[in-house]
Amino acid sequence: MPSDEKPIAGDAYDELAEAYLEHEDDPYCTDLEFPAMVNLVPEVNGKRILDAGCGCGRYTEWLLDNGADVVAVDTSENMVEQTRERVGDRATVHQADLERPLDIADDGTFDGIVSGLSLHYVEDWRQPFTEFSRLLRPGGFLAFSAHHPLDDYLAYDVNYFETERERMTWTASGTDIDVPFYHRPFSEIINPLVETGFQLDELVEPIPTATFEEKKPESYEKRLKRPTFVCIRASKR
Template sequence: MPPDESPTVEDAYDKLAETYKTQEENPYCADLEFPATTELVPDVADKRVLDAGCGHGRYADWLAERGADVLAVDRNTEMLEQARRRIGERAEIRQVDITEPLEFADDGTFDGVICGLSLHYVEDWRQPFAEFARILRPGGFLVFSAQHPVDEYIAFEAENYFDVERERMTWSASGEDIEVPFYRRPFSEVVNSLVETGFHLDELVEPKPRESFKEKKPESYEKRLKYPTFLCVRASKPD
């Protein structure tokens, strides 16, 4: 594909925004990634929490229901509009690129950060992790989910597991195939990016599908019991 026709994340999500909620209802999200990620989140009642890369506001909605003071950010205008419709006044929403300095936040002003299935659009995780560490109070948590490095390596037939590489997935929206670029990386880049930015790794989960997944997608259930799909992580800023 010529460089000027190369798809961007921004263009892809402009097209996906109207129908993206159906992705949340997909059993891979609803019965695998989302429950595993939310189980890692500590009590958030009366806590200040950043939803980084909020998309349609799935996590922001969940956090607000549990009494958190939520700031939800994303770079995509169309996705933010959908999040505003969903969340209303229950959370603050801003247009922010998490690969840039988070100038809206002073040091140590958040109790937690959640980043659900957004980091695979970022080439180097050290930049957002360093900013997350800066804005967190001592003892604050970071919970994130990502595509599993082994799944990406096999599914995209990568030549070199150890490279960080730009790949493309194909999603469908209103009958149209949408090319969505992302970055695959080795497992070491996940862990080292955390450690090098000052986090303690508290728990790492390679979730298996729930029984409800089996009811919705029985043809994939047995494979996903034996094969990694997502990676869900909780880390903390040292006291």
Template sequence: MPSDERPTVEDAYDRLAQTYETQEEDPYCADLEFPATTDLVPDVAGNRVLDAGCGHGRYAEWLVERGADVVAVDENAEMLERARRRIGDRAEIRRADITDPLEFADDGEFDGVVCGLSLHYVEDWREPFAEFARVLRPGGFLVFSAQHPVDEYVAFDAEDYFAVERELMTWSADDEDVDVPFYRRPFSEVVNPLVETGFRLDELVEPTPREGFREKKPESYEKRLKYPTFLCVRASKPE
């Protein structure tokens, strides 16, 4: 495919935005990734928290409901519009690319950063991690989730585990296939960028499905009990 015809994340989410909220009830989200990620978030009441790559606002809403002062950012205008409808004026919502400097944010402005399933669209995680470190106060937390490197390596039949490679996953929107580009990476390219940008790794979780998953997808439940799907991490900026 010519380079100017390659699918982009922006185009993909323009097409996915109208149906994306239905993904919340999918057991891979509702009973696997989301609860494991939110379990890592400390008490946020009264804290200023950045939701980086907020999509349609699920994490932002969860944070607001727990008393956080939330700033939610995403690059896709369609997803941001849906986040605004969902959250209203309960959070500050801005358009921003997490790989670029967050020009609206001062050094040490935030007590925490949450980034749910957004980093796999970024080739080099050092870029967003460095910016997260800048906007966090000393002692602030970073919680993020990502697709598991082992799952990606097997699912996409990759020849070189150690490479950071662009791949395409296919989602469905209104009964049409949508190609969504992302980057798969080895485990070292998850942990090393975090450490190199000054974070301390506090907890790493390879979650297994909750009971609701078995009720919704019994045919996949046993496999997901024994096979990694997501990676959820809490890190902190040293005092």
């Protein structure tokens, strides 16, 4: 990506930052993706963890509350400010682009990396995975979540086998905001992971919880049969 080109969702998330805390309460986050992800993350107490694509700090806060020493990064300046306001001086928070080198720490200085619903804004995952591998100590873990390729394929007019840019529309303060992201096939999730020095430990396609059914009954049956997210834990070889 040219050095003067902004990340594809940077402007959208700068606009969404003020309203994003409300989005965190959406059942798709609180009762589908988040429970699956926190179950994948191993013990973090006393460990140094990178929150890659921190948004407004949901995982940063959870990691801190579970005893981790946290460094958080996000491409959106406004999201970085939201995270700083949320956690204060409990974590170190930087503005950084996952599509570029992460000049935030020395090699092998993190025990784990968590990336919740951020990587689908990156076209080629080899770049962030290469950086994650560099930053992790041997045996360190990477846990991440993203759009499920099948859900994108069914929801948008895409070629399943290609990595293609699409747009979803979110509403913030009564205004519709287009948020671009990339659909990719499953091969472009797993192959970049293996090519950059990771081994796949566990893959979860989360199903909705009982609280999801209570909050969003109109979507519950559909989401019992059709995946929404994919959550993966891998370790550095």
